[in-house]
Amino acid sequence: KDGLPLYSFDEVKKHDSSENGVWVIYNKGVYDITGFISKHPGGELLLVGAGRAIDPYWKIYSVHHSPETHALLESMRIGNYDTSSTPEEEKGEDDGELDNQWSNEPQSRHPALLCNQEKPFNAEPPPAILTGDFHTPNDLFYVRNHLPVPPRVDPKEYRLEIAKETGIGEGVEPIELSLEEIKAFPVTSISAVVQCGGNRRHSMASYKPVRGLSWKGGAIGNARWTGVRLCDVLKHVGVSGGNYGGIKHVQFEGLDADAMGSCYSASIPIETAMDPNRDVLLVFQMNGEDIPIDHGYPLRVIVPGAVGARSVKWVSRIVLSTEESPSIWQRRDYKLFPSNVDINNVDYESSEAMQDMPVQSAICLPIPGSTVDISSGFVTLRGYAWSGGGRSISRVDVSINGGKDWSVAKLHSNESQKPNRVWAWSLWEATVPVSACTGQLDIVCKAMDSSCNTQPENVESIWNFRGLANNAWHRVSVKTAN
Ligand code: MTE
Numbered sequence: 009k010d011g012l013p014l015y016s017f018d019e020v021k022k023h024d025s026s027e028n029g030v031w032v033i034y035n036k037g038v039y040d041i042t043g044f045i046s047k048h049p050g051g052e053l054l055l056v057g058a059g060r061a062i063d064p065y066w067k068i069y070s071v072h073h074s075p076e077t078h079a080l081l082e083s084m085r086i087g088n089y090d091t092s093s094t095p096e097e098e099k100g101e102d103d104g105e106l107d108n109q110w111s112n113e114p115q116s117r118h119p120a121l122l123c124n125q126e127k128p129f130n131a132e133p134p135p136a137i138l139t140g141d142f143h144t145p146n147d148l149f150y151v152r153n154h155l156p157v158p159p160r161v162d163p164k165e166y167r168l169e170i171a172k173e174t175g176i177g178e179g180v181e182p183i184e185l186s187l188e189e190i191k192a193f194p195v196t197s198i199s200a201v202v203q204c205g206g207n208r209r210h211s212m213a214s215y216k217p218v219r220g221l222s223w224k225g226g227a228i229g230n231a232r233w234t235g236v237r238l239c240d241v242l243k244h245v246g247v248s249g250g251n252y253g254g255i256k257h258v259q260f261e262g263l264d265a266d267a268m269g270s271c272y273s274a275s276i277p278i279e280t281a282m283d284p285n286r287d288v289l290l291v292f293q294m295n296g297e298d299i300p301i302d303h304g305y306p307l308r309v310i311v312p313g314a315v316g317a318r319s320v321k322w323v324s325r326i327v328l329s330t331e332e333s334p335s336i337w338q339r340r341d342y343k344l345f346p347s348n349v350d351i352n353n354v355d356y357e358s359s360e361a362m363q364d365m366p367v368q369s370a371i372c373l374p375i376p377g378s379t380v381d382i383s384s385g386f387v388t389l390r391g392y393a394w395s396g397g398g399r400s401i402s403r404v405d406v407s408i409n410g411g412k413d414w415s416v417a418k419l420h421s422n423e424s425q426k427p428n429r430v431w432a433w434s435l436w437e438a439t440v441p442v443s444a445c446t447g448q449l450d451i452v453c454k455a456m457d458s459s460c461n462t463q464p465e466n467v468e469s470i471w472n473f474r475g476l477a478n479n480a481w482h483r484v485s486v487k488t489a490n
Pocket residue numbers: 149150151152153154155202203204205261262263264272273302303304315316317318319320321322323
């Protein structure tokens with residue numbers, strides 16, 4: 009980087025806002041990221057590092073440590089940093105301040121969870137574990153945290169605030185509800201899948217790199233959720249009428265907040281919230297226990313059939329609004345773009361926020377790359393299948409020769425589900441005859457849902473730069489032994 013100007017700490021510091029330009033220091037480089045802020049999924053969040061070193065932030069949001077991200081940053085390099093100009097008080101301080109954020113993480117997490125990122129914590133179970141139980145055990149349920157776990161709330165002190173934008177929702181009375189008051193509404197339980205929009209992102213990257221955590225097939229789980237209906241609570245505060253008094257969106261805010269103090273938030277349309285058949289719940293129990301810290305204690309939203317991002321954990325405030333949540337998770341992340349769009353030319357407003365998820369299935373057993381015993385003349389395959397929006401799985405097809413020949417898997421539905429309200433998954437199993445001389449099996453699965461939706465054959469046709477909603481045929485290759 010010879011030939012670039014040398015900048016001191018004080019010079020960089022002047023560029024700390026959108027008006028003065030945004031410069032940052034990383035290692036020994038100085039970068040002008042002003043124009044990039046509108047493209048970065050974190051948007052304004054980048055301003056916390058404005059005019060200073062971003063190393064401590066990158067350490068926390070370790071998702072940045074990819075060659076593509078480093079190359080992108082280098083393309084914005086304007087100079088070299090004079091390391092001798094760093095004032096004493098800047099050295100190491102950020103680390104301490106930012107490290108404190110992590111003091112509320114659970115003491116222990118299941119050792120079998122495969123960690124995609126330590127801080128914030130993101131981990132999935134090995135997919136083979138998922139087929140064991142219709143209800144995924146709490147401690148093995150994937151964890152997707154965008155931010156540090158918030159301080160634990162005393163259940164007696166906890167309040168859920170319901171607020172509204174001024175000028176809408178005539179007759180709606182803003183209110184604060186204690187946990188006890190919430191539990192006084194009719195309590196109901198449903199089995200429902202929560203799946204991250206990034207589930208199976210890992211295999212979308214095999215075609216072309218994507219941005220985001222490299223989830224394999226385990227960013228999905230099915231649990232028994234116990235809580236009260238959001239529509240009952242909203243009716244209680246006075247939401248009613250054909251057009252709900254002009255309310256268009258229900259925003260949920262979590263207690264977890266970023267370095268600038270803004271919380272995780274997402275929203276759903278008021279129609280979804282008020283439809284009793286959509287079963288949107290405020291949940292306090294997961295599989296019969298208090299909801300674990302990592303999954304939103306003491307209260308979380310469950311929006312069955314929708315992308316996981318809408319099921320806000322640690323919910324503390326509901327805002328009735330004419331607008332979607334202003335958060336990056338509603339307005340930037342969890343949106344699908346065509347394949348010619350990437351982080352350099354994205355217009356986030358050109359696409360809708362994801363809500364309902366597409367039909368999905370995956371092979372959980374055998375494990376990719378393993379050797380399977382075929383001395384019986386058969387191989388047994390297991391996996392999950394699920395579709396969004398309450399659609400049921402009507403069929404799962406499997407192949408062991410890369411999709412030349414197919415057979416139909418047996419679906420296990422441990423519980424009867426109401427038509428158009430099928431929120432739980434179907435675990436499936438297939439025992440397929442295999443000839444002794446095969447050597448390798450190229451296992452494929454694909455599902456069809458009750459609206460006749462099918463999965464695309466390849467990731468190519470659905471590739472998007474964030475690697476979202478990958479539901480291409482799932483493929484697993486294994487060796488055989490007689
Ligand atoms: N809610 C809050 N408050 N904070 C979060 O980071 N992550 C969302 C959603 N709700 C998130 C949140 C995303 S992207 C997903 S996929 C699910 O929670 C994951 O839920 P789980 O961690 O219980 O599996």
